[in-house]
Structures are given as C-alpha cells and as structure tokens.
Amino acid sequence: MNATPDARRAGGRRGVLHWIARLTLVAVALSVLALPFYAGWQYYVFRRDVTPQGAPAPTHLDRALQASWHSGAEKLPEAAPPVVLTYHDISPTNPSQYVVTPQRFDEQLAALEAAGYRTLTTDEFVDYLRGGPAPPRSVYITFDDGTNGLWVYGDRILAKHHMHAASYLITGKVDHNRPYYLSWAEISRMAASGRWDFQDHTHDLHQRGQVDADGTQASALSNRLWLPAKQRVENVEEYQARLDGDIAQSLTDFADHGLPRPQLFAYPFSEMSERINLPIPGPSLQGVLERTFVATLTDLTHRPLPAGRRAAAARQVQRLEVFQDTTADQLLTQVRQWTLVPPVADAPLQEPASWVRTDGSNAKDIGVLTGAGPYPGTSGYAAADYLPMASVDWTDYTVTATVSDLADGGNNVNLTTRNDSADPITVGLSRSTVTLLRGSGDKREQISAKPLVAAATHQIDVTVSGNLVKVLVDGRTELSTTTTATGGNATGGISLSVRNGSDKTPWPRFTALKVAQVPPGAATSAASTLSVAKAVLLDPGASWATAPGVPSSMHVGGDGLAPTGLALSDYAAFEQERTAGWTRYTVRGTVRRLNTPGVSAALWARVGSPGAVSVEVSRRGVKVLSGSADNRRLVASRALADADHHDVEITVGSETTWITVDGTVNFAVPAKGDAGGTGGVAFSAYRDVTRNAWPTVRNLKVYEAAVK
Known part of the structure; x- marks a missing residue:
C-alpha cells in the first residue's frame, strides 16, 4: 500500500531534521575537541605578547634619611615648574649604566614620595608648557625607547607609589626583538591602567647611519645620510621626505593601536642639533618637529633649559638623566638643584655649593670671586653661574653688588643678568669705567659706556624688569637698555666673572651680593588701570x-x-x-x-x-x-x-x-x-x-x- 503524500512529506521532514541534528552534534563535538587547542593557542599568544610581571620587593629606607628628604623639600616652593626625569629601562641584571634596578627605582620613587613630590601626566605637563601655572611640587617621569622592563617591573612599582610615567616609543621596535621591547598588547594594558601615557621617539630613526664617504656614523634623525649607490649624501628634499615619512608612520602606529596622538617628541641620543652635514642655512630639525609636536625633550642642551617659561618659549625641554648608580638621595639632591626658585638671595656669595664654575677650571669653589683664592696664576680669568638650573626663569629682580680692589692696569669684573637667555645683558666694571654689553662670550657687543669717579670700590645696582635693564653705579651713574628678546626667551639668572690682566695688580673681588624680587613692570610705564570700585569680577567681557x-x-x-x-x-x-x-x-x-x-x-x-x-x-x-x-x-x-x-x-x-x-x-x-x-x-x-x-x-x- 503506497504512503499518502502527507506521510511522504512528514517522512522527508523527519529525514532533514535527523541530518540537521546529526550535523549539529558533530559540530558540537568538534567544538569541544577544538576548545582545549584554541585555549592553548590563546594562552601561548598571551604569554608570547604579555610577559609576566615581577612583584616589587618591600622597600626599607632609613628613617633619618627620609626625614632629611622631607626637611630638604620644605625649603623649596610649594608650587614650582616640574623637573623632568629621563629613564631608559628597568632590569635586575642588565649592567648598563642606563638601566636602573627595580629596587633602586622603587627607592627613588619612595624618596620622591617622602619629599612630597607628585608625578604629572603628559597632558598636565603640556598644559604647563602652554602657559598654565606651575603645579604643586612635581616631577614628570619619562622612559625612552619603550623597553619591556617598564611593563615587567616599572608598572607594579608605579602602582605601589600611586605615580605616573610616560613611555617614549620607537614604534617600529614595538613587537620586535622580544622580549627587549614592549609589545602592543603590553602597551594596551599599560595605557588602560592610567599609570602610563605614550609619546614619540621616532618610528625607525633611533639609530646611527653613515653620513659621509669616510663611513662616519651619526644620528640618522639629525643628519643627511650617505647614499652609496649615488656616492653622495641626501639632498635637502630627500632628507626632508625621509624625516616626514618616519614621523607620519609613527603617528599612524599610535592611531592604529588606539593610542592618543603624541604631543611630545624625545630626541634619540639627545642629538637634536648635531648638524654634521645639514646645510646652513637649511632645514631646522627642531622647526620641523615643532610643526607636529608641542615641544621636544633632550638630555643635552647648549644652555640650561629645565622645564619652565624659557623652555616653553624654546619649545625644547632639558631632562635630568637618571643612571644605574644614582641613589635615591642623589636623585633628590639633583631634583632640588633643578627646581626653579624665585629671584631671592640675601647672601649668595656665602653659598659656594650654589655656584657652577664656567671658566673651564672644573673648580668647585668661588674663592677666586670673593678674594679667598686660589687664583689661576697672577693673571687670568674666572667665572661662575649662580643656581644655573634653578634661575632660568628669573625676571623682575634687582642685583646689588659691591666690588673692591679695582686697580689701574687691566683688572675688571662682569655681572651678567638674564644669563644664558636669548639676550643676556652684562655690566662690565673697572676702576674708572662702567660698560653695558649685549650677548655672550666672544659675541658680546658694547651698548654704551660711561666714565666713573675712579675708585677701588664701586657699588652696582641692576634692575631687570619687563624688557628693561637699568644700571646704577654708586647711586649716581645710570645706564639702561631694552632687551631684544621677549617672554621666556628673555629670562635668566646671574653670572659673575673677574679678570686680572697684570701680575702687578691684585685680583678684583666681589665683597657683597644680594638678589631681590621686584614687582613686574617696576621699571616700565604702568599699564592702564581698573579701579576696585568699577571692577565686576564676573563680567563676561572681562579678561x-x-x-x-x-x-x-x-x-x-x-x-x-x-x-x-x-x-x-x-x-x-x-x-x-x-x-x-x-x-x-x-x-x-x-x-x-x-x-x-x-x-x-x-x-x-x-x-x-x-x-x-x-x-x-x-x-x-x-x-x-x-x-x-x-x-x-x-x-x-x-x-x-x-x-x-x-x-x-x-x-x-x-x-x-x-x-x-x-x-x-x-x-x-x-x-x-x-x-x-x-x-x-x-x-x-x-x-x-x-x-x-x-x-x-x-x-x-x-x-x-x-x-x-
């Protein structure tokens, strides 16, 4: 008896459902069998790309030392421009002087913490460079190169001290030469922690290359490279294209991996103006980088540029480099020396540790300036800067100095204000003449000069205010000049020098020196005023x-x-x-x-x-x-x-x-x-x-x- 059509259709449906069920069971079985292999593969990839982190060891610091750190920091301003620190890597076994151990890094952060320092994010640091006020006492911690030790050791130590750091990546090295460099997976985890942000250290120009036919090696970023096939160095257009391409690729790498666009750039090898073979005049590497970045960072500069208004104006910031043998106590001492202070000093000649000799003698004392000796022979020259790193933003101050033992025959002294600025102003003083000079070193140019009542002793009063420098000698003779620089390019502290041109005359000496702060614009015409009675603080049109x-x-x-x-x-x-x-x-x-x-x-x-x-x-x-x-x-x-x-x-x-x-x-x-x-x-x-x-x-x- 033949089946009815309905029965045949029902049987067909049962057959289809049967095969669907069997295929489903097979798929489930295969999934179950494949799951361990998939999990194993994922674990392998995770372990390949994410190195296990090391737990920080307990930090044991001497209480007396901690107390000294705290008391030393109390002498500093509560708020001041941050000090920027350079690290490279963290490892317990690497003997390089550029690599600190986890224990030492832990001790250094503990010391900063004990002294009341906080750490800045790059956003905060950039806000300051763009004109914001100095934050509470702080440091900005940077790591060059993007090495794996930051994740393995540094991250847990930062978390322990509730601190923040910035890693400057060579983006072309990420995920390569593992485990020396970070992986993108590790970088992702570091960024998500909130303890890290990431900035630019080139894509693939952190290397040295041949720059001439003789095989001279130099920074591939800062120089035109030798082209063997053409037997010449790159022309300006080729160099520019290579530089632009590297920067563009690094920015692409940041974007492709979900990182914010970098705002700062750190020079490889700190070689930002080596200029072995860049044409002069020609492309300025700093100028090229300024088109993309707010500022550049370097450990070596031609003049002091710690973070401050001068550095912001130059768009280049000098960093304090930390080495393997830098102890926590040494680091704090250096940070204090780099912390910008106001122009106030009652007796700087009694602070020999606050001076740095700049005459090539490598001497550690200033007796040659004060009459105590020793002297470089019966004739010669000696010079020193006062607080060279801490005074770079000085403006609106007076310097009062008394000079003795001035004699006919070639001895004289110099007092420089706005030291190491774009327009330093120097007062030269002899027994019978005062001279005003502009510039530094052999490039000084005389602005004006006036005769004095000849005497062995003179008093100088110099007021630096706004763009004006006024000089008063013995309360009678006045000279003045305006600076050609403005803003942060015009700031700077003081420098002294003494010169003796004859073995028949004594060395001149500074017998008194004082620095005091004056109100801004003290020596300039006053701006238009707004009375208290008419002021409305919340006027929407107010500035x-x-x-x-x-x-x-x-x-x-x-x-x-x-x-x-x-x-x-x-x-x-x-x-x-x-x-x-x-x-x-x-x-x-x-x-x-x-x-x-x-x-x-x-x-x-x-x-x-x-x-x-x-x-x-x-x-x-x-x-x-x-x-x-x-x-x-x-x-x-x-x-x-x-x-x-x-x-x-x-x-x-x-x-x-x-x-x-x-x-x-x-x-x-x-x-x-x-x-x-x-x-x-x-x-x-x-x-x-x-x-x-x-x-x-x-x-x-x-x-x-x-x-x-």
Missing part, C-alpha cells in the same frame, strides 16, 4: 588669563567661575595688568563642589606681586600660601568642618592681609618682605584624578575696604 596673553579656559557666567578641560589643575587671573596697583580691597567667594578629599581650590589676592596670597580650601582643611603662581610657600594651615563648600574672604591692607573662612577661621598675614606688594585676584582649582568633578567658586565679588 581672565592663565598667564599674560594666554586666555583662560574657565567658564565665566551667572554668579560663578568654573574650570573646564581634562587637566588636573587650572588657574585664572582677573585683568592682571590692569589691577597691578590694587590694595585696600576685599575679595570673597564660596568655593563649592569639594566632593572628595582630593579636590581643592584657592582664592588669590595681591596677584602679580612677589607676596601674592592664596587661600586653598578642601573638604576638611585650609592652607594659606604666599608667593607667585610658580613659587609658593606655606604660611599657615587649619582644619575645617567637613563640608562640600566653604566661604572665603580676603581683605588686603597696606600692612596686613586678613583671611576669614566660613566666618569663624581667621588668619592675619603681615604684608612685609615677601608677603607684601599690590595686585589683583585669581582663582585656581585642583583635583587628584580626572574623574572627579572640578570645584567652582560662586558669588565671587570684590569691593573697596576701609583698612590700613
């Missing part, structure tokens, strides 16, 4: 600036002022040039959104003067600091009732600055010495991590006050 000529990104509106952006610190000064003469006023406001202990904000008065006062409040405390935005010292601190907002009031008088917080906590800061001066108001804000909301200030007002 708020992070630095002179750099508008602030803070939002001004309604009854408040609020920071914006992704940085961890922000600052804005109100009409600073027009309020430089303000005194006898009260500024008040309510600092709000102090949501976590890591968030704080400050209201400022006397802004623009050496004795600017800032009142910084957090949820549970208040700090009163004195000094400019780049250099502040703690005056007082007090606990506050835990709250997410605090009312701050500052009253500026001619003799005292009065401060009240929440109507009950009071301070009085005498307006004497460094704590004095006139000036306007500002607001600054800080947060420990970007996920925390910015604090703001509300009800910000200023009005005249009837105080002495």
Whole structure:
C-alpha cells in the first residue's frame, strides 16, 4: 500500500531534521575537541605578547634619611615648574649604566614620595608648557625607547607609589626583538591602567647611519645620510621626505593601536642639533618637529633649559638623566638643584655649593670671586653661574653688588643678568669705567659706556624688569637698555666673572651680593588701570588669563567661575595688568563642589606681586600660601568642618592681609618682605584624578575696604 503524500512529506521532514541534528552534534563535538587547542593557542599568544610581571620587593629606607628628604623639600616652593626625569629601562641584571634596578627605582620613587613630590601626566605637563601655572611640587617621569622592563617591573612599582610615567616609543621596535621591547598588547594594558601615557621617539630613526664617504656614523634623525649607490649624501628634499615619512608612520602606529596622538617628541641620543652635514642655512630639525609636536625633550642642551617659561618659549625641554648608580638621595639632591626658585638671595656669595664654575677650571669653589683664592696664576680669568638650573626663569629682580680692589692696569669684573637667555645683558666694571654689553662670550657687543669717579670700590645696582635693564653705579651713574628678546626667551639668572690682566695688580673681588624680587613692570610705564570700585569680577567681557596673553579656559557666567578641560589643575587671573596697583580691597567667594578629599581650590589676592596670597580650601582643611603662581610657600594651615563648600574672604591692607573662612577661621598675614606688594585676584582649582568633578567658586565679588 503506497504512503499518502502527507506521510511522504512528514517522512522527508523527519529525514532533514535527523541530518540537521546529526550535523549539529558533530559540530558540537568538534567544538569541544577544538576548545582545549584554541585555549592553548590563546594562552601561548598571551604569554608570547604579555610577559609576566615581577612583584616589587618591600622597600626599607632609613628613617633619618627620609626625614632629611622631607626637611630638604620644605625649603623649596610649594608650587614650582616640574623637573623632568629621563629613564631608559628597568632590569635586575642588565649592567648598563642606563638601566636602573627595580629596587633602586622603587627607592627613588619612595624618596620622591617622602619629599612630597607628585608625578604629572603628559597632558598636565603640556598644559604647563602652554602657559598654565606651575603645579604643586612635581616631577614628570619619562622612559625612552619603550623597553619591556617598564611593563615587567616599572608598572607594579608605579602602582605601589600611586605615580605616573610616560613611555617614549620607537614604534617600529614595538613587537620586535622580544622580549627587549614592549609589545602592543603590553602597551594596551599599560595605557588602560592610567599609570602610563605614550609619546614619540621616532618610528625607525633611533639609530646611527653613515653620513659621509669616510663611513662616519651619526644620528640618522639629525643628519643627511650617505647614499652609496649615488656616492653622495641626501639632498635637502630627500632628507626632508625621509624625516616626514618616519614621523607620519609613527603617528599612524599610535592611531592604529588606539593610542592618543603624541604631543611630545624625545630626541634619540639627545642629538637634536648635531648638524654634521645639514646645510646652513637649511632645514631646522627642531622647526620641523615643532610643526607636529608641542615641544621636544633632550638630555643635552647648549644652555640650561629645565622645564619652565624659557623652555616653553624654546619649545625644547632639558631632562635630568637618571643612571644605574644614582641613589635615591642623589636623585633628590639633583631634583632640588633643578627646581626653579624665585629671584631671592640675601647672601649668595656665602653659598659656594650654589655656584657652577664656567671658566673651564672644573673648580668647585668661588674663592677666586670673593678674594679667598686660589687664583689661576697672577693673571687670568674666572667665572661662575649662580643656581644655573634653578634661575632660568628669573625676571623682575634687582642685583646689588659691591666690588673692591679695582686697580689701574687691566683688572675688571662682569655681572651678567638674564644669563644664558636669548639676550643676556652684562655690566662690565673697572676702576674708572662702567660698560653695558649685549650677548655672550666672544659675541658680546658694547651698548654704551660711561666714565666713573675712579675708585677701588664701586657699588652696582641692576634692575631687570619687563624688557628693561637699568644700571646704577654708586647711586649716581645710570645706564639702561631694552632687551631684544621677549617672554621666556628673555629670562635668566646671574653670572659673575673677574679678570686680572697684570701680575702687578691684585685680583678684583666681589665683597657683597644680594638678589631681590621686584614687582613686574617696576621699571616700565604702568599699564592702564581698573579701579576696585568699577571692577565686576564676573563680567563676561572681562579678561581672565592663565598667564599674560594666554586666555583662560574657565567658564565665566551667572554668579560663578568654573574650570573646564581634562587637566588636573587650572588657574585664572582677573585683568592682571590692569589691577597691578590694587590694595585696600576685599575679595570673597564660596568655593563649592569639594566632593572628595582630593579636590581643592584657592582664592588669590595681591596677584602679580612677589607676596601674592592664596587661600586653598578642601573638604576638611585650609592652607594659606604666599608667593607667585610658580613659587609658593606655606604660611599657615587649619582644619575645617567637613563640608562640600566653604566661604572665603580676603581683605588686603597696606600692612596686613586678613583671611576669614566660613566666618569663624581667621588668619592675619603681615604684608612685609615677601608677603607684601599690590595686585589683583585669581582663582585656581585642583583635583587628584580626572574623574572627579572640578570645584567652582560662586558669588565671587570684590569691593573697596576701609583698612590700613
């Protein structure tokens, strides 16, 4: 009996379903069998691309040494330009002087932590270079080359100390010569941790190449290479194309692996201007890099360029290199020497350790400048710079010096201001003449000269203010000149030199020296003024600036002022040039959104003067600091009732600055010495991590006050 059509269709469906079921079971079985092999392969790839990390060992540091680190740092400004550190690799076994051990790196970070230093991200460092105020005492830690030791050892040590570092990658080496260089998988994990960011160290030009027919080897980045097939060096166009192509490829590598575009570039071998065979005039390597990067970093410069306004103007930053034998104590000593300080020194001639001889003698003392000897023979020359790394941003200061034993016959002294700037100004002094010179070394040119009443002893007063240098000798004879450089290119400290041209005359000597800060523009005409009575701080048309000529990104509106952006610190000064003469006023406001202990904000008065006062409040405390935005010292601190907002009031008088917080906590800061001066108001804000909301200030007002 034949099956009905319906029965045949049902049987067909059962047959199809049967084969589908069998195929499904086979697929499941194959998946089950393949799963261990797949997992094994994935584990192999993971282990190939991600090296196991080493756990940091416990750090045992002498308590007395830690106490000395803390006390030594207390002498530095609470806020100052960061010191940039250069590391290369971390390894417990590599004997290279450029590789530190995990234990030493751990000790160095512990020392920085004990001394109150924080670490900056590249974004924060770039914000500073672009004109933001100096952050709280800090370092910017950089690692060149992108070596595997950063992941294996450095990452866990950074996490231990809650610190941050930047790795400068040779992108063409990533994933190659493993495990010496990092892998992209390790870099991805480092970036995700928040402890690292990544910047540029070329794609494949961190190498030396032949630069002439004789086989001379030099930086492939900084030189035109020899082309054997053509028996010549690259022409300018070929060099430019090779350089542009390498930079473009490195940027592509960053983008292809999900990393933010790099903002800074570190020179391979620190050879940024070797110029063995670059034509002069010709392409400037620094100029080419500035088209892509905010600034470049190097360990070797022709003049001091630690992070600061001078370095920002040059768009080139000098780093402090850390070696395998650099102890934690030595590192802190060097960091202190590199920390920029204000131009204040009561008796620098009594600080021999603060001077560096620049006459090629390699001497460690300055007795030759002060009359104590020893001397380089009966005639000759000696010179030294004062705080050469810490004074590069000096401006608005006076130098008072007394010189003795000047004699006829060729002995004389020089006092240089704006030292190592783009336009240093030198005062040359002999028994009967004062000369003003511009430039440095053999390139000095005389600007002017005047005769003096001949004497063995003269006093010099030099005022550096704005673009003006004024010289007064013995209170009678005056010379002046304006500098050709501006901004950070015009800043710099002081240098002294003595010369004796005859064995029949004594060596001249400096018997007294003092440096003091003066208000900005002290020797220039005053800017237009804005009276306190007419000032409206929250006027939307008013100028708020992070630095002179750099508008602030803070939002001004309604009854408040609020920071914006992704940085961890922000600052804005109100009409600073027009309020430089303000005194006898009260500024008040309510600092709000102090949501976590890591968030704080400050209201400022006397802004623009050496004795600017800032009142910084957090949820549970208040700090009163004195000094400019780049250099502040703690005056007082007090606990506050835990709250997410605090009312701050500052009253500026001619003799005292009065401060009240929440109507009950009071301070009085005498307006004497460094704590004095006139000036306007500002607001600054800080947060420990970007996920925390910015604090703001509300009800910000200023009005005249009837105080002495």
